[in-house]
Amino acid sequence: MIERLCVIGVGLIGGSLARAVREAGFCHEVVGAGRNPENLQTAVDLGVIDRYETDLGKAVAGADMVLVSVPLGAMATVFNSISGHLAEHAVLTDAGSAKGGVIDAARQAFGRVPAHFVPGHPIAGTEQSGVGASFVSLYRGRRVILTPLPETDRHALGRVRDMWTATGAEVIEMDPVHHDAVLAATSHLPHVLAFALVESLTRLSEDGEVIEFAAGGFRDFTRIAACDPVMWRDICLANGDAIQLMIEHFVADLQELTAAIENRDGQQLLDIFMSAKAARDRYVEK
């Protein structure tokens, strides 16, 4: 059980976590924190949090669990604001989509990576943002990756694991560098491609004719280009090296495909498309 959970950044991710642990009866009190009192009051009105603070130092006081779920670019500011205010027994965790930068930010703010800090990343989300988009079942049946360091306290790790398990998620552990490489491939590259495709097609015609005639395939491929641009700017900055590698790898494969089209090599095209379709079918079945 968590006595007092403090959620800094009561948006889609933090709001959904708060809803889920409350519904599971896993938490006595939820204190929300952020910059905008109107958003936080909405969270109170929706029953997501019990009360809120805009002073982050006050918000974490007395909390035994603190989740930081703000955009990656705001992690350092938040860590600096709460440094020196956490209760001695408090466990600190986060939900950032890339781990290396968050761990560096924690190291700088606290002077070292605190033993009670457990970096984490729920592999769940939608293209919506804000507490209004949060929902209780977001994590049910989804995975949450925790990326503890050698210095991470095992008891703190267990407490964060229990919290996410209470939401219905499956919790796994991964090395942070490996996490950032894997997520660059499976999440960050597809988002960059979706943004790039929409932008590229938009630039093709000033009057928007191309997009006007777009059909279901375009809609399916580009759903994630509706995601929050600030969040995705921050992810690209925080995990730039790994994402750049993936883009280079992808461009090389795209050039192979381009050459097959240029050479009218129907067999090579068929081989690539059949292999991709089989992989996609296996993924959906799983």
Ligand code: NAP
């Ligand atoms: P969101 O819906 O936009 O929520 C972010 C919250 O952070 C907002 O409530 C915002 O409230 C608050 N905030 C922003 N800057 C702040 C600051 N400087 N100090 C304090 N509060 C601040 O975003 P989200 O989708 O929940 O994402 C949150 C984190 O989860 C990000 O690190 C993201 O990488 C990660 N994540 C997202 C997804 C996804 O699919 N969305 C999935 C997994 C992980 P105010 O404007 O009122 O301050």
